[in-house]
Amino acid sequence: MARQPRIEYPGAYYHVMSRGDRRERIFEDDEDRKGFLRVLEETCGRCGWQVVSWVLMGNHFHLQIHTPEPNLVTGMKWMLGTYTIRFNRRHRLTGHLFQGRYKAIPIEEGDYLLRVSDYIHLNPVRAGLVDWEKGGDVLKGYLWSSYLEIAGYGKPGLCAKHKARLLGWCGLKAKDHRAYRRRVSHLAVQERKDRGKGWEELRSGWCLGEEGFAEQILEQVGQGLEKRKKGSWAGGAVQGHDQQAAEAWVGQALKRLGWGEAELRRTPKSAAEKEVMAWALRRQTAVERQWIAQRLHMGYETSVTAAVAKLRKPHSTHRKIMKILALED
Template sequence: MPRLHRLILPGMPHHVVHRGNNRAAIFFDDTDRHRFRSLLRSAFASRQVGLHAYVLMDNHVHLLATPAERTSLAKAMHSLAQRYCQYFNLRHGRTGSLWEGRFKSFLVDKDRYLLAVCRYIELNPVRAGLAGRAEEYLWSSVHANLGNIRDPLITPHDALGLLGTSPEARRARYADWLDRGITARELAAIRRYSAQERALGSPRFQAMVERSLGRPAATRNRGRPAKEKVGGHR
């Protein structure tokens, strides 16, 4: 059975996950992570993909990205995966595939759900027991989104502007947003949409995706479309 194309809409954010083959490590040290960041920046910039959040874990990466064109994301990820695999194999004296098949992605409703996905991504090291707080983990976008550094990888999403009218207010609200943590319902929904590669958002957003792409947008649970509402902000 032919593999279905991903749900991709230009100008909309997509949550991307790419894992190491057999869940093996894709980063052995900080040198590897620095090289991956460099290749990521080059691949996304050359294909007009904006990156809003990321985290580099030991055996996988999470990215929140907006492609300018329908094919931009796939081309950028293909280039990144290929070039990093070549580097990794040469440096560590190995051969063969580094990645577990193709990357997974799902669309994200930017109006209400994007901040929840940002939080999910940046709290990944906390859930994995690698840090007590998101800010303690070096290899993520949290430092840029909190305004502590200027990360050349990051293109801030307009949704962050909903948190406050000034940079200081937005930083404080985003820090509070992170501290509140992710709920079990949010976690389950994001993981389910990632596994099924659908469109996380309101019923109206999902209907728009289905009209645009002619494909189901909601996940299915026991044969019925799931209707999830994830998070929000005060």
């Protein structure tokens, strides 16, 4: 049976879950978890994503994300691939890290986002990873979820843009953390009693929302189905947005360097300026290496790969150019 294409549209919310290959661990220690969160933050920067809630478990993760642009597939490809490369490099491994396709369910905005956030935050309860002996707010002891940020225990982080809205959907004010903690603690006790039952609508179906939400999605994406890119229902909007953002960045970089298109064409493909620009485009945008190689007149895409590898340990000339382009190492 052919795989169903991904559904992408501007302003979409998703519940995303991915599990380790053969259900093996994708996080061996806290450094891996910190590394994954760094990759997630980088993905948000590249693709404009916003995180509503998240949790990291031993062999899987859950994310609730908002994609202002229809670029779920592009972002997930980069995020999972980048984390796999860094995980394998750190642990001296090779091969796949994640199992098959990730799960991505579109969610209707509003109370359903709160429902999914509750499900995500209660994962440690279902897995038996909280200490009931201590009493009180048992989820406070689990460090690897967005609950700590939303409940007011930590500094603003990945969920800063949606925290107030999430509390608002609970009928609470932006800083009413104690009431939110009591609410989730009550849910945790109920979750323990019910043994994880009651989440059937989140575990089945291809979307989550009120009656008519599915029809709205299909109507919104239906016009682009005949011209869709392989594997998604976003049409050509994704590629166009990615290249537009990258083109704008190139224009600003050339201005800072004092270059025009003529200087860009005649400068050697291995010039430090081009290496830094290629590295920055791979880091800050979602365009492919082939596009970067053509736009920067660097020959083949392998030149872009080599530049990115070289910038892992930038030399002094690279650092001077990064300063000119207002880039951080």
